[in-house]
Amino acid sequence: MKINSSTNPIIQSFFGPNQLITQCSSPGRMDVMGGIADYSGSLVLQKPIKEKATVSISIRNYNQLHIKSLDIEKDNEIYIDLDEIPKNYEQTRHYIKSLPGGDWAAYIVGCYLVLAKEKNLKLGGLDILIQSDVPVGKGVSSSAALEVATLKSICELFSIELTDTELPKLAQKAENLVVGAPCGLMDQLASYFGENTKLLPIRCQPDILFDLVEIPENLSFLGIDSGIKHAVSGASYSEVRTAAFMGYSIIAQKHGINKAQLQKLSSENLPYNGFLSNISPSQFESNYARNLNSMYGKDFTHDYGVVNDSLSQIKPDTFYNIKACTQHPIYENFRVSSFLELLKIVNKNNFIHILPLMGELMYQSHESYNNCGLGNEMTDKIVEMARRKGFESGIYGAKITGGGSGGTVCLMVYGEKGIQSAKELFAEYKDLTNQESLIFIE
Template identity: 65%
Template structure:
């Protein structure tokens, strides 16, 4: 859409008065269930939050990307010479992370580069202004909000059409290959397709989206920030993802798949279509649980050699918690499916009796994060406070969200009493830990 004449001072100062501008927005998301099981093909259940990222772009006469963030106070303006920007994704990643401000700008430049290559688009220089209400490092998908908004803006400015789930798939590619963060797809799908006051079920194989589920009156999902910064690119997240892929490789080879076939076979030709989440807990316990042990990367490479996940990187001297990382998506997929089916029933019945069961699934999910190594003492404190408050205070469940290692805890609360208790939990947490925290509510 065109920006009206009453645009903000920031817009007038950054863009020329005669520039034709396009603005696009996208929301952050709260991970209700599923979290880090998305890259193993799990069902996930997501919800958009109120906070949005806004990207405004306009044509630039120079062959440059001029990018400014209104959310940063230092290194908040970057100039990228398009003749110097590598077209290869890996080389572009190296180039961007060697220049001042290139780390945060990579989310936008990555989108530009992906649309240039994957859509064979003819693009030119741009002025790009970004402002986001979605706080960075809180586990509520600030990166996906920025990427989806950027793709929307580019699509409108250059009249580029996207079909189905193409836009979020391209946004994930930008984050995986240019930013260098091995995220799954649920964040971009939710930022693009999420609806206010609805939950979005997604089967991440890779992107089957089910009809949204209306959140019933008086039920609320509240995110409470632990104050501990989460990074998808952090080593532990990548190590858990790699360990899960190592576990799948061990299982597949035990079933007779050769190392060569694991390298080259299409996923639909592999056992369980290549996804751990397609293994049922009973099958896992009966046939595979005893096969899995923690080991160093060099031991795995000596015995099993290959992983199927292209974003998994086995490091020789890293000790991998293979069993817990493999079990998480297998059991999480069942937890999410049960939670989703119960959520569908909520709008048709007096549903309060179901909430303790749903809450137990959330608490189990939280503990599974901890077993993988993705927990954090601060998020544990929040979950423990919520558990102690319990149903008598309107709080039925709590779990760490997204990639773990800090970030945000999701609470499931009922009625005004539950909302008031959620605020009380945040206050208690802040006093106990001296951490600044935020609360996120459904859009």
């Protein structure tokens, strides 16, 4: 939307009086099911949270980006001369991150540069003010909310029309290539297309959207923050992603695809259209599981050579848990598909006796994260507390969300009793751990 800077003293102090400003917001999201299987083509179920990022933008008279965050205390304001930015994304990433405040500003600068380059636009200087209540490092997509809000605001300012899933794809490219985080497309799609009180099903191949699914009356999905920060750019997440693509490479080469073809063929010409999640659990167990052994990166490179993922970096001396990381998206896709069909039955017939089955799928998903190496003792503690409270308390399931290794646990609860039990669990967890945690609830 368009606003006048004089309507808000905080905005006026940054932009000056009587400036015409474009302001857009986008929410964070909670990963109900699917999580890290997104980059392997799985079906995922995502829910927006009420917390959102807001980006206000106006045209600047200098060929410069002036960016300020209201949420950061140190190095919260940055000036970047557009003439000094390198021409390619990799050099840009190193340049931006070398600047004080560059770590957080890279998300905004990345969106600006990717939009300009990919759409062949000359946008010029901008003043950009950021305010977000989506907490960072909690597994609720603070980065995607910021990226989507930034692109929405720039596009509205310049009347740029993007179609279908083009904006989320540009946001993902900014995070992959300028920020340097190997995320899938799930978070950006959820922040852009998600609606409150509904779940958004996405088949991440890469961006097949299905109709939004109403959350049944009295059923709630809420999040409890573990107090442990998660970062999608962290080594564990990157290694799990790489190991999954190693597994796919082994499977593809078992089908007769050679190393050169693996990187050159389009996905539709690769086995299972290039996605692990198109393999059924029974196919995996009967045909591939025995061929997947954990190994060092240098041994994989010697035996199999390459993976079909530009964001995966095979480190010679890193030991990769290939079987567990390959198995996760295959079984997770089956779990998510089953969860969705059960949810539809509950929605249509109010068969709450199905909720324990759905909860078991969430618990299985959580354990699969642990098997991949993305668990954390604090998220395990919340899940175990939820399991102990049980169905009689109104808590039916729990799992770690998003990229794992900390962050938020998603709980599925029923009725006011379930919500109250979750709040009690949250209070017990805070008392037990002395964590300054958060709870995400509508």
